[in-house]
Amino acid sequence: MVNRMQFYIDGAWVDPVVKKSTPVINPATEEAMYEVALGSKADVDKAVAAAKRAFETFSVTSREERIALLEKVVAIYKSRMKEIGAAISDEMGAPLPMAEKMQAGAGLGHIMSTLDVLKNYQFEEPLGSAMIVREPIGVVGMITPWNWPLNQIACKVAPAIAAGCTMVLKPSEFTPTSALLFAEILHEAGVPKGVFNLVNGLGPEVGAAMSEHPDIDMISFTGSTRAGIDVAQRAAPTVKRVSQELGGKSPNVILEDADLTKAVTGGVMHMFNNSGQSCNAPSRMIVPLSKMKEVAAIAKGVAEKTKAGDPRGEGTTIGPVVNRIQWDKIQTLINKGIEEGATLVAGGPGLPEGVNKGFYVRPTVFADVTKDMTIAREEIFGPVLVIMGAKDENEAVELANDTPYGLAGYVSAGSVDRARAVGRKIRAGNVNLQGVPNERTAPFGGYKQSGNGREWGKFGLEEYLEVKAIAGFNAA
Secondary structure, three states, rough: OOOOOOOEOOOOOOOOOOOEEEEEOOOOOOEEEEEOOOOOOOHHHHHHHHHHHHHHHHHOOHHHHHHHHHHHHHHHHHHHHHHHHHHHHHHHHHOOHHHHHHHHHHHHHHHHHHHHHHHHHOOEEEOOOOEEEEOOOEEOOOOOOOOOOHHHHHHHHHHHHHOOEEEEEOOOOOHHHHHHHHHHHHHOOOOOOOOEOOOOHHHHHHHHHHHHOOOEEEEEEOOHHHHHHHHHHHHHOOOOOOEEEEOOEEEEEEEOOOOHHHHHHHHEEEHHHHHHOOOOOOOOEEEHHHHHHHHHHHHHHHHHHHOOOOOOOOOOOOOOOHHHHHHHHHHHHHHHHOOOEEEEEOOOOOOOOOOOOOOOOEEEEEEEEEEHHHHHHHHOOEEEEEEEEOOHHHHHHHHOOOOOOOOOEEEEOOOOOHHHHHHHHHOOOOEOOOOOOOOOOOOOOOEEEEOOEEEOOOHHHHHEEEEEEOOOOOOO
16 A cells, blocks of 8 residues: 655655645546645754765765666566556546556656666766866755646656766646655665655745755756746745746647648647646647648547547547646636637637546547637646647748747658757747657756756766866876
């Protein structure tokens, strides 16, 4: 049985300092499944003290020791993939096959990728008379979201372990079970006590205490831009490193010479994946004005084949969104799109046909969206696509960059050369050309209000390292 009423601190399961809990709601049924303990500043203090003690010894472990540790984590993780997938499906609503393969699979992929990086990474290199040494930054506070829970936990924890850091994790209170399973995996793998600590809780309490804590050297945060700003402000007085992966309103530029059916179909399916709850979702489809009606018809066809239903049901494409707050926000924005004059092509407000409970959103497509409309500006974080028209390539690029965000961009063109040229002009940390998915060893992160710092692969490892120059080290 997963232990949801205790925290994992200093290698053991411990009771909260003050007993407090919250129900975890199944978004498909709107019913409480169980309670999870909520922590306080006192619990954070205990976890940070354990991590600080453990850093003294873990920071000087050898590469070989950390490789062996991550190899054990991989082996145990593989044996618990179905359990992790089921927990994610129940708590945030992803269809079960997708939760097992993509959600749980993404976490495993990041650990394995980090392991490959660690085997060959150069922690020291000579530069003139100096030796450049990369050392673990210290105690890391990690705050992770509910939309891709194990993906985000693994792409922080694995490189932190590889670097020799110790850590305190606050997972989302909406998806606690997969994080608790992950703690069990690390414990079974023999991660030394105090290296990994987990405290469940709310952002304004546990998240704030971590951000402000003088003994935390770095905060790695994934979540909304609003919450990221709060974390950065709280972290500023202690001048800790803050690495953030925040919101997005990513453009999907489809040029007039692209394979329209392929590009539009792929773009709509990508947007609806995970019920639209991905920070890098291609939520603004920018197409030639002259092809708006044709694009809308293709998108409508895809939306009508997208089934929102029971995450464990046959034929379900997308499940519910995570909770009532998100559902209400999405409904408000769908209604705003209608009020402001966008053309509703598919979906719309309310529950899907035949559904009378659960936080399900109708797969929705708007066409004829202009750049001043609310649905073109705000991150909706649901299965809602907006289609915008551009008179030429230059205007398409201008629209793509007309956003405070810069996490991702997508380009489809008649040739790779043309897609490359347009991709270079998009101000975003990740640009995908011709429908090619992200490379897990390449850096992931954003420009502008989508954050700073990078995750994944070598770039992810380096987030957790300080750079020291030792002059005279190589002097004769």
